[in-house]
Amino acid sequence: MKPSLPNTGSAPRHYTRQLKWAVAVLVVAGGSVLIWRTTASPHHTSGVTQFPLVSVSRAQFGHLTAFSPQSLTMTPTQNVTVSPLVSGTISKILVSSGQVVSAGQPLAVLSNPALTSAVSQAEANVSMMQAKVSAAQSTGSTANGASQLSNNAQSQITLAEREMASVSSSGSYSAMTVAEDQKFLTIVQSPSGPYLEAISQAQSALQKAQSQVQQAQTSGSPSAITAAQEMLAFDQQELNSAQALDKTVVTFAQRNLATAQAAQSQAMQYAQQNLAAAKTTATDLNQLTASSMAPSSSTLTSLQQQLQAADSALSAAQTAVQDLTVKAPVAGTVSGIEGVSGQGSSPAAPIMSITSTSSNLVMTLPETLSQNLHSGQSITIETPQGAKTVQVQSNVPMPNTSSLYQVSLNAPASLTPGQSVTAEVPVQSARGTIIPASALIPQIGNKALVETVNHGFLHTLVLHIVLQNSRQAIVSSLSPNTEVVSPANTELANGARVRTLGQG
Known part of the structure; x- marks a missing residue:
């Protein structure tokens, strides 16, 4: 005799509804577990731990210069007086009146x-x-x-x-x-x-x-x-x-x-x-x-x-x-010679004058900045056509003032009279441990946080910034060859395990 089956057609409807909800809960729970197993441990792949990847750079001991942006204006230069940058006795005049000279050409030699x-x-x-x-x-x-x-x-x-x-x-x-x-x-x-x-x-x-x-x-x-x-x-x-x-x-x-x-x-x-x-x-x-x-x-x-x-x-x-070698600040023609051999001379005593045949870039600087520039020195200027390297032609005190200097630089051919550009004037130089500026996390004063990596662990240090420009910085109490995170990663905790990329 066959056992009798329950009469499903007559089962209460609320039992069927409960069964459906139970199945739905199990499906959702199973999916959540699957998602958790897939996403909860992003650093584990096939049983291998994958720590965060950071870009590092090695600190180096060297020389660094900081710059101050200064505005220059291109202007035609007509008559330029030439004075030595240091005091001394004129040993020899190397040119004659009426002679055509080029910028940077030696004009006279002093002895001191x-x-x-x-x-x-x-x-x-x-x-x-x-x-x-x-x-x-x-x-x-x-x-x-x-x-x-x-x-x-x-x-x-x-x-x-x-x-x-x-x-x-x-x-x-x-x-x-x-x-x-x-x-x-x-x-x-x-x-x-x-x-x-x-x-x-x-x-x-x-x-x-x-x-x-x-x-x-x-x-x-x-x-x-x-x-x-x-x-x-x-x-x-x-x-x-x-x-x-x-x-x-x-x-x-x-x-x-x-x-x-x-x-x-x-x-x-x-x-x-x-x-x-x-x-x-x-x-x-x-x-x-x-x-x-x-x-x-x-x-x-x-x-x-x-x-x-x-x-x-x-x-x-x-x-x-x-x-001690006096050089022509601009190209042109020697229009007059005041100095003679055996005569004492100083920065305040012009020894000759030149009628310029070209236009120069001219800027006015305080003595604290002008003392970092000398004839023949190369500096960088930012022009509408991009960065250009130019040379300092002259650096002379302005008349009737003891604190301002007029600095002339040779002008690129792409500039026109009256056009203004920006020059990077050296302000300060120092020697020390150099790291990228992007590795700094600025703090109050001249301090910054710097993240270093040692044997795969990240360590955060508070360091003093000795000198900084737009690209690099010198910091104290950091040994050369130390790996620093660059650019800095503020999302990582001190002591975290990391992987490094781009050592150098």
């Missing part, structure tokens, strides 16, 4: 022994500071390295003392130059000197001629009166010429003496600074040797800053020596 001596001393200072930094960075050999450097420092003191004695000696070049110029000035100002004696003779002749005119007028002879008056006019002209010549010679002698005295003072100042620097270096190294310990991070930073200062001093000294 104090400047050439400063380069040698600055090179010695840089070498010493480089050795000090290297010794401080050498783990386990700091004391020995400092001891050797201490001996070198003592040698530098001896050298500086000899330089001081040489500069102070009456037989030094600068002292002899001052003595000769003083002697010459004394001669030209002496009553028995050739120029004042010529004036005295001319005055005597003039008095005699005046007496002859009076005698002729007394005699009443027209011819005698005419002859006496002609002689009087001639003697007056001779007196005027003698007085003018005396004034010119005295001015020339005074200028040469002032230039020689300034050079002597500058040489003495350099010698004093070099001696003080050598003594300071010796003291520092003696202390480092006595400690027999590796220097602290602050000591190393101080040494690196001193190296940076020595580098800057060397660069400035080398630039000053280069500036």
Whole structure:
């Protein structure tokens, strides 16, 4: 006998509805589990963990320059006065009046022994500071390295003392130059000197001629009166010429003496600074040797800053020596020459003028910025046609002001008179650990967060920004070759595991 089946047709309708809802719940739950298994762990694929991928760059030790955008206007330059950028004695004029010259062409050469001596001393200072930094960075050999450097420092003191004695000696070049110029000035100002004696003779002749005119007028002879008056006019002209010549010679002698005295003072100042620097270096190294310990991070930073200062001093000294060669700021024709060989000159004393045949870019800068530019230096300008590299043609003080300088640059052919562009003027330079600017997460003040990667783990550091431009930055307390996340990724937590891309 077959078992009887339930009569589904007579089952209550609410049981059927409950069954449908139960099936729907199971389907939704199963789909959710599937979706969770698929999406809840995006870093797991086939059992292999996939950590977030970040782009990194390696920090490097080097030199960085910051820039300040400045506006320039292209304007036709008609007549340009040429002055040396440093003081010195004119050794040779290399061009003649009416000669066509090109921009950057040497026009004259000056001499200044104090400047050439400063380069040698600055090179010695840089070498010493480089050795000090290297010794401080050498783990386990700091004391020995400092001891050797201490001996070198003592040698530098001896050298500086000899330089001081040489500069102070009456037989030094600068002292002899001052003595000769003083002697010459004394001669030209002496009553028995050739120029004042010529004036005295001319005055005597003039008095005699005046007496002859009076005698002729007394005699009443027209011819005698005419002859006496002609002689009087001639003697007056001779007196005027003698007085003018005396004034010119005295001015020339005074200028040469002032230039020689300034050079002597500058040489003495350099010698004093070099001696003080050598003594300071010796003291520092003696202390480092006595400690027999590796220097602290602050000591190393101080040494690196001193190296940076020595580098800057060397660069400035080398630039000053280069500036002893006066170059044409623009292309054109030499329209006049005021300077002569043997004459003292300075940035305030033009030595010649040039009638320009081209247009220049001109900008006005404060002295704090203009001192970072020199003739022949290349800088970048932003034009409607893109970035262009141009050269500084001249950098001279503006008339009637002591704080503003006019800087001229050669203009690209694509620019027209009156058009304005922007130049990147160097503001500050420094040496240190360089990272991309995109790696910085700015904080209050000169601080920034920097994400580093070490053995696959991300670490966030708070660092001090020493110097920054639009592309790179120097930061403190970061070792070269450290991997930094660039661009920075603010979504990752400190200590997160990451993968790296683009190491370099």
